[in-house]
Amino acid sequence: MTESAPPADLIKNAKALPADTTTVDVDALSELSRKLRIDILDMIFTAQSGHPGTSLSCIDLLVCLFGELMQHDAKRPDWADRDRFVLSKGHGAPALYAILMHHGYIGWEEKPTLRQVNSNLQGHPASKYVDGVDISTGSLGQGLSAAVGMALGLRLNNSPAHVYCLIGDGESQEGQIWEAALSAPAHKLTNLTALCDRNSLQIDGNTEAIKPLGDIGAKFEAFGWNVLRIDGHDFRQIIAAGHRAKAWSQETDKPTMIVCQCTKGKGVSFMENEAGWHGKAPNAEQYEAALADLQPDVYYQRLKEAN
Amino acid sequence: MGLLSPAIDLEAPKKEALRNRFGDTLAELGATETDLVVLDADLACSTQTKRFADKFPDRFFNQGISEADMMCTAAGLAAVGKKPYVSTFALFAAGRAWDQVRNTICYSNLNVKIVPTHSGISLGEDGASHQSIEDLALMRTIPNMTVIVPADAVETDRIIRWSLQVPGPMYIRLVRTNHAVIHPDDFELEPYKNQVLRQGSDLTICATGEMTYHALLAAKHLSERDGIEAEVINCTFIKPFDTDTLIKSAQKTGRVLTVESHQFIGGLGGAVCEELCAHHPVPVKRLGTQDRFGQSGKPDDLFKEYGLDPDSIYAEAKAFVASGR
Ligand SMILES: Cc1ncc(C[n+]2csc(CCOP(=O)(O)OP(=O)(O)O)c2C)c(N)n1
Ligand SMILES: [Mg+2]
Numbered sequence: 001m002t003e004s005a006p007p008a009d010l011i012k013n014a015k016a017l018p019a020d021t022t023t024v025d026v027d028a029l030s031e032l033s034r035k036l037r038i039d040i041l042d043m044i045f046t047a048q049s050g051h052p053g054t055s056l057s058c059i060d061l062l063v064c065l066f067g068e069l070m071q072h073d074a075k076r077p078d079w080a081d082r083d084r085f086v087l088s089k090g091h092g093a094p095a096l097y098a099i100l101m102h103h104g105y106i107g108w109e110e111k112p113t114l115r116q117v118n119s120n121l122q123g124h125p126a127s128k129y130v131d132g133v134d135i136s137t138g139s140l141g142q143g144l145s146a147a148v149g150m151a152l153g154l155r156l157n158n159s160p161a162h163v164y165c166l167i168g169d170g171e172s173q174e175g176q177i178w179e180a181a182l183s184a185p186a187h188k189l190t191n192l193t194a195l196c197d198r199n200s201l202q203i204d205g206n207t208e209a210i211k212p213l214g215d216i217g218a219k220f221e222a223f224g225w226n227v228l229r230i231d232g233h234d235f236r237q238i239i240a241a242g243h244r245a246k247a248w249s250q251e252t253d254k255p256t257m258i259v260c261q262c263t264k265g266k267g268v269s270f271m272e273n274e275a276g277w278h279g280k281a282p283n284a285e286q287y288e289a290a291l292a293d294l295q296p297d298v299y300y301q302r303l304k305e306a307n
Numbered sequence: 308m309g310l311l312s313p314a315i316d317l318e319a320p321k322k323e324a325l326r327n328r329f330g331d332t333l334a335e336l337g338a339t340e341t342d343l344v345v346l347d348a349d350l351a352c353s354t355q356t357k358r359f360a361d362k363f364p365d366r367f368f369n370q371g372i373s374e375a376d377m378m379c380t381a382a383g384l385a386a387v388g389k390k391p392y393v394s395t396f397a398l399f400a401a402g403r404a405w406d407q408v409r410n411t412i413c414y415s416n417l418n419v420k421i422v423p424t425h426s427g428i429s430l431g432e433d434g435a436s437h438q439s440i441e442d443l444a445l446m447r448t449i450p451n452m453t454v455i456v457p458a459d460a461v462e463t464d465r466i467i468r469w470s471l472q473v474p475g476p477m478y479i480r481l482v483r484t485n486h487a488v489i490h491p492d493d494f495e496l497e498p499y500k501n502q503v504l505r506q507g508s509d510l511t512i513c514a515t516g517e518m519t520y521h522a523l524l525a526a527k528h529l530s531e532r533d534g535i536e537a538e539v540i541n542c543t544f545i546k547p548f549d550t551d552t553l554i555k556s557a558q559k560t561g562r563v564l565t566v567e568s569h570q571f572i573g574g575l576g577g578a579v580c581e582e583l584c585a586h587h588p589v590p591v592k593r594l595g596t597q598d599r600f601g602q603s604g605k606p607d608d609l610f611k612e613y614g615l616d617p618d619s620i621y622a623e624a625k626a627f628v629a630s631g632r
Contacts (some may be wrong), residue, residue: 010342034552047432049431049432050432091433104396112605115434115603115604115614116603116604116605116608117602117603117604117605117608117609118602118604118612119603120437121603122434122436122602122603123432123433123434123436123437123603124433124434124435124436124437126434126436136436137436138433138434138435138436138437139398139399139403139437139499140372140404141372170349170371170372171372173349173371173372173373174372174373174374175373175375175376202349202371202372203349203350203352203353204347204349204350204351204357204369206353207371209367210349210371211369211370211371211373212371213610
């Protein structure tokens with residue numbers, strides 16, 4: 001089960017993005033992401049259980065979605081025209097809980113209860129327990145179909161709400177993802193944007209060594225989607241892609257998929273690109289080491305070197 | 308005759324994960340049984356099929372996160388004479404791929420052995436989305452399917468060895484936890500027989516899987532503290548169900564308590580009620596998840612929350628006997 005470099009196809013379509021994202025406050029978003037990464041690790045360390053790799057992989061996407069792209073209001077979780085978000089790869093729950101806490105859907109006092117008996121912070125997001133989670137997920141492959149249903153229903157209601165759905169690349173080995181991928185263009189859904197966390201890892205190793213996804217963007221294109229390809233840790237690209245996706249869907253009567261090249265375990269040096277950190281909690285020593293990586297000086301220095 | 312070996316210390320048993328033994332036994336059998344092939348769906352490190360994969364990479368197929376695809380692929384392998392063992396978490400084997408198991412494997416009566424791990428609530432922290440509490444019911448109703456639940460690592464080993472010799476589809480349900488070993492190393496499996504591990508005359512406790520150990524501990528405490536003698540049947544064979552052993556016991560004790568890490572509908576409790584209704588009606592009490600989903604938590608905390616820990620079983624049994632029913 002070898003690691004290989006992420007496929008080179010991913011960033012090539014960035015030309016479809018508008019250049020001007022000068023108003024984006026990248027520093028503020030980076031700082032929020034850094035803090036939420038610590039919250040994610042705190043939760044998983046306290047629970048001694050959970051999925052750090054995927055959570056660190058997608059937190060930059062969630063920061064942009066909930067902070068910049070989605071219309072929502074924690075004070076009105078039942079607002080009919082709020083934008084919807086479906087975390088189809090439900091094991092990213094710690095990342096979702098971190099951003100929902102930041103926006104006020106979940107009280108901070110709940111943070112230490114992740115995965116404990118009678119907690120609202122279930123191992124996988126459950127709508128019964130948390131405002132801001134509209135559909136329970138955890139069994140992979142099902143969320144995109146649910147997002148298609150939401151988009152159809154909102155369109156029937158003449159709602160301006162937009163639906164976002166985040167899937168994993170390993171998750172895309174589920175046949176149902178491709179059933180939904182056929183449905184969304186069939187229904188000409190323009191109020192649906194899907195994102196794929198293309199971190200090239202699943203549990204047993206590299207996706208390309210197990211059941212290759214290859215150029216996953218090309219597959220969605222062939223199924224009738226608009227496809228954007230971005231760096232999933234570049235805030236300007238994420239936000240630009242989010243705006244572009246909506247506009248492009250309107251222009252073309254098609255749903256849009258944003259393939260986000262991400263690094264599993266991003267931000268914690270020893271977790272990055274390591275399949276072994278899929279579903280494992282750090283011990284005390286590893287937790288301290290992870291926190292050291294997330295101190296501002298170390299964190300931003302590493303980001304700088306990466307670019 | 309079954310009966311618990313006196314060498315087993317119920318208060319401080321040896322522990323071993325069923326799935327580890329499953330992986331080891333497969334890896335051992337692979338050396339002599341060249342038609343043995345193994346399939347997994349991106350959980351080889353959790354189910355321990357990795358132990359087979361490391362030794363026989365050519366006969367191991369990691370189908371990726373594609374459980375439905377995996378089941379029908381196994382059916383195809385069986386149709387050309389291979390002996391596939393398929394593993395993933397119980398929820399994804401029995402739930403997600405149910406139609407594939409029914410229509411492609413069982414309808415054709417193909418020789419596919421489905422051995423999921425992580426069944427029931429002891430899966431723990433991942434929570435309800437991953438806890439299969441319906442799989443016994445789902446699998447039991449499919450014609451041609453045999454349903455088996457080993458109680459510990461030793462029994463798992465014997466069941467796997469035996470199953471390799473018996474053609475046809477089987478569902479062999481394992482759990483995640485490091486679990487008490489209640490069978491001696493020289494245990495010999497009696498196929499299709501559910502063993503009486505403890506004799507008693509006041510009530511029968513039918514338990515299955517990891518609940519058998521909890522039931523034995525509860526029975527010990529009932530005897531020591533209250534002088535209540537419970538007969539404990541380890542219900543390994545859920546389908547076909549061992550009716551004889553159940554009825555003989557029920558005739559003696561007059562009441563039956565069932566215990567399973569599963570819904571109290573349709574699984575062991577369901578099977579026991581069906582047999583008793585038809586052959587020897589007596590009062591029954593069923594313990595299981597009481598029409599409730601599971602949730603996140605440590606296995607022992609969850610057993611308490613759902614009334615499936617030894618103390619809760621003890622209390623239920625005591626109240627059942629005291630009720631005079
Ligand atoms: C239907 C189903 N099968 C298997 C699993 C177990 N599982 C949880 S996460 C995971 C790997 C997911 O990989 P990917 O989609 O690439 O997400 P990443 O963690 O890389 O973000 C698997 C197999 C599951 N949750 N659901
Ligand atoms: Mg992945």
